[in-house]
Amino acid sequence: MPDEIVPLVDEVNNRLALVLLRGKEIKGYLFNDKRELTAELNTEEKDREYKQILGQTILDNQDFVVFLTTKNRRKFASSRFSFNENIVEFNEIDLDLNNEKILQTADYNNKFHVLTIVPKTAIINIYRFNDGKNYSKFSIDFSDHSFVNHKQKTENLYDMVTTNSGFYGMQKSLDVVKIETDNPTTLEIASNPTKIYKNKNYITLTFDSNHSITQIVEIDLNTLKGSVIDIKKAMDNWEYKYKNSNSFLDKGTLYQIISTRRAFHLKAQKIHTGEIINEYSAHENEKIRFKNSSIVQTGGTFDNHREFEDTGKLLRKLNKGHSGIAVQNQGDLKLISYGGVLDQGTSPSFIPIPMPGLGIPIAGLGAVTVFINPTFFAYQSYTYTKAIKVDALFNSKFEHQEGTITENVFDKIEAFEDENRISPAGRTVFKLKDSYILGNYDAYKKTYTLRSFNP
Structure with missing residues (x-):
């Protein structure tokens, strides 16, 4: 049974790469725009230190690149998934965010972006990756604008997106929800x-x-x-x-x-x-x-x-x-x-x-x-x-x-899971073009199933 399921969606070409992680083992399955299986990938992950995925992008040669970080967000890396070469190429990224906090990641124009906020300032940094490891840094300073909190007092932008946490509130945690x-x-x-x-x-x-x-x-x-x-x-x-x-x-x-x-x-x-x-x-x-x-x-x-x-x-x-x-x-x-x-x-x-x-x-x-x-x-x-x-x-x-x-699409998926007693093992839900996909692993049949639902 896989430990993690990672869906990688190529919105431009309507392709799907489904990556199954189990220990150090990686299995990848590539589907075309007709949902036909066109390629498979089997390899082992080189470094399990980078356990969290920040996002993805698609290279000009159609390879998938996944950007990774450690749990404390201090170190960064990328993995290039090449179904043509049947390899996963791992690259550490020389990126030091110091104490900046990650606000958002975005794949735009086939370039991966990481947006961060600098502590105690109104500066947002944008790290734009041109490939799987090289990036350019841009800064936007909003300090010429006054932000007002719930107590009607002026705060900097950093304080607006964070909240006090940890023992005695001595730490700062990001306090933002992402809306799709x-x-x-x-x-x-x-x-x-x-x-x-x-x-x-x-x-x-x-x-x-x-x-x-x-x-x-x-x-x-x-x-x-x-x-x-x-x-x-x-x-x-x-x-x-x-x-x-x-x-x-x-x-x-x-x-x-x-x-x-x-x-x-x-x-x-x-x-x-x-x-x-x-x-x-x-x-x-x-x-x-x-x-x-x-x-x-x-x-x-x-x-x-x-x-x-x-x-x-x-x-x-x-x-x-x-x-x-x-x-x-x-x-x-x-x-x-x-x-x-x-x-x-x-x-x-x-x-x-x-x-x-x-x-x-x-x-x-x-x-x-x-x-x-x-x-x-x-x-x-x-x-x-x-x-x-x-x-x-x-x-x-x-x-x-x-x-x-x-009923909306989440109602339909939830009803289907309840009626068919779908196992939560390896469960994921993701969007592929105009459809929503429910994936789950059947331990008895040892199969992974993808089901499509229309909004």
């Missing part, structure tokens, strides 16, 4: 106040710890330049300490939720032009008109699914926890889920799973990190969701639409 807008996003993930997105050539950070504004840092991987945008939040007539808020970025539009004990407000606004597309409000004593579901509470210890219609009850629960909003594109419509999660310990019915900002670092578990396969991490979060939420359908003008909420 193609995947369904749970409110547990969306309720984190600091998010990072990749959309084509843009890497975007959003900050919502401050309840007066959403602060946006945008980095263009084409020009290697950055900008900062502030989007004001609604309900500024309410006293700051009674407000709760968050946002979600999708295709250049920022969707914000802000709530108090008496009301909540949704707003959609273009981040580059400032155009407000539309907005909605609901108060504690009135029914929510812009929804397509009941208010649903999931994750209870004894009752996993409860429904109600009381807006006041929703507001009281949001006021005790973290609000969130998430957007899924479904054809011409957008399924928008809004609500949130409660603080750990607020209620025995809510026991949040470990997630960045609420328990574990962004890296993830084992070799497969959120950098290399964010879809699997999104799916794991989805199948263990514990939140209170409302689902609603909107068109591109943020106008509410009548209709029935249909």
